Amino acid sequence: MSTIRAWAATALNAPLTPYSYDPGPLGDEEVEIAVTHCGICHSDLSMLGNAWRNTTFPLVPGHEAVGTVAALGAHAKGLRIGQRVGLGWMAGSCMHCTQCLSGHHNLCNTPEETIVARHGGFAERVRCHWAWALALPDALDAKTAGPLFCGGLTVFAPLVEFDVKPTDRVGVVGIGGLGHMALMFLRAWGCEVTAFTSNMNKADEARGFGAHHVVASTDSQAIKRLARSLDVIMVTVNVALDWKALLGALAPRGRLHVVGALPEPIPVPSSALIGAQRSVSGSPTGSPAVAAAMLEFCARHRISPQVEMFPMSRVNDALDHLRAGKARYRIVLENDFR
Numbered sequence: 145m146s147t148i149r150a151w152a153a154t155a156l157n158a159p160l161t162p163y164s165y166d167p168g169p170l171g172d173e174e175v176e177i178a179v180t181h182c183g184i185c186h187s188d189l190s191m192l193g194n195a196w197r198n199t200t201f202p203l204v205p206g207h208e209a210v211g212t213v214a215a216l217g218a219h220a221k222g223l224r225i226g227q228r229v230g231l232g233w234m235a236g237s238c239m240h241c242t243q244c245l246s247g248h249h250n251l252c253n254t255p256e257e258t259i260v261a262r263h264g265g266f267a268e269r270v271r272c273h274w275a276w277a278l279a280l281p282d283a284l285d286a287k288t289a290g291p292l293f294c295g296g297l298t299v300f301a302p303l304v305e306f307d308v309k310p311t312d313r314v315g316v317v318g319i320g321g322l323g324h325m326a327l328m329f330l331r332a333w334g335c336e337v338t339a340f341t342s343n344m345n346k347a348d349e350a351r352g353f354g355a356h357h358v359v360a361s362t363d364s365q366a367i368k369r370l371a372r373s374l375d376v377i378m379v380t381v382n383v384a385l386d387w388k389a390l391l392g393a394l395a396p397r398g399r400l401h402v403v404g405a406l407p408e409p410i411p412v413p414s415s416a417l418i419g420a421q422r423s424v425s426g427s428p429t430g431s432p433a434v435a436a437a438m439l440e441f442c443a444r445h446r447i448s449p450q451v452e453m454f455p456m457s458r459v460n461d462a463l464d465h466l467r468a469g470k471a472r473y474r475i476v477l478e479n480d481f482r
């Protein structure tokens with residue numbers, strides 16, 4: 145069980161082609177997962193385009209993997225062979241820095257990201273540290289669970305971190321992979337939920353995911369009408385919008401929380417913060433403990449991402465579909481290595 149068959153880009157923006165690699169001996173703290181399904185996150189596209197200047201080629205993307213534990217290192221804890229697990233953006237954390245020791249493993253000072261300088265889940269198998277192979281509850285379907293491990297966790301963690309209340313009014317900007325899961329979580333959390341979308345054709349589906357209100361994210365006048373009304377606005381887009389109007393839509397003590405990887409800085413005048421005591425923040429994915437809480441929450445509230453399935457061998461079509469903004473609302477690849 146040495147060579148791993150995968151799909152890799154061998155150069156910048158090259159289509160993915162079949163690729164095999166030898167992962168070497170399994171580390172003592174490592175787990176090998178036999179991948180059954182893997183979601184496609186927009187961050188996979190960004191890595192393929194070297195948008196963050198940290199891509200190394202060949203690159204095997206994929207960081208929303210679900211599968212079963214195929215091998216356990218000598219010191220891997222809390223897992224058994226055959227167990228269903230998921231793997232997200234983080235594949236390892238040091239386990240001894242202050243952040244890891246206080247339960248904020250996603251803020252580890254020396255993080256290991258699943259597809260940065262290592263190979264990810266568009267493959268028959270993928271490896272990670274045991275702490276990041278997250279147990280999948282029986283109630284969740286492996287076919288649809290993958291997107292929870294990156295996109296889902298990223299929008300769930302801020303609800304815990306910032307103590308979002310069921311009485312809060314919360315906006316979600318961008319109804320894509322992350323955004324549609326945010327709507328589901330917030331509705332079940334008890335909030336009054338406003339979806340901001342640049343594509344009003346998504347309005348009915350956004351309501352189906354849990355939005356009480358749908359507003360055009362590109363309509364400054366419509367956003368201005370919401371002035372001082374939203375306790376939290378979660379930004380999941382990766383494009384510039386009317387930040388002045390969105391900051392103005394925050395209630396006193398409100399928070400603009402950014403999880404989308406914006407290419408340009410957000411202009412934040414002090415006047416937008418001071419008078420109404422507003423905050424601007426961001427966060428990377430979530431910790432294993434918060435992931436476990438999210439999975440339990442999904443099981444309890446019967447939440448599952450809305451996915452489109454592609455066989456893994458059609459990964460290039462799937463990537464084009466996401467690039468074109470046509471994914472509804474998360475693409476999942478099904479392992480068809482034979």
Ligand SMILES: NC(=O)c1ccc[n+]([C@@H]2O[C@H](COP(=O)([O-])OP(=O)(O)OC[C@H]3O[C@@H](n4cnc5c(N)ncnc54)[C@H](OP(=O)(O)O)[C@@H]3O)[C@@H](O)[C@H]2O)c1
Nearest residue numbers: 186187298318319320321322341342381382404405428429
């Ligand atoms: N912080 C983290 O840890 C973390 C984790 C995962 C992903 N991310 C980042 O989060 C972002 C979203 O990822 P995703 O996988 O959800 O992407 P996605 O599925 O492509 O969704 C992005 C959404 O942004 C909106 N959008 C796209 N182009 C737009 C435009 N020109 N004007 C206005 N809105 C536009 C669209 O929503 P509407 O059609 O509704 O407007 C689109 O569905 C990416 O930057 C990704 O890298 C961050």
Ligand SMILES: [Zn+2]
Nearest residue numbers: 185187294295
């Ligand atoms: Zn991701």
Ligand SMILES: [Zn+2]
Nearest residue numbers: 238241244252
């Ligand atoms: Zn650490």
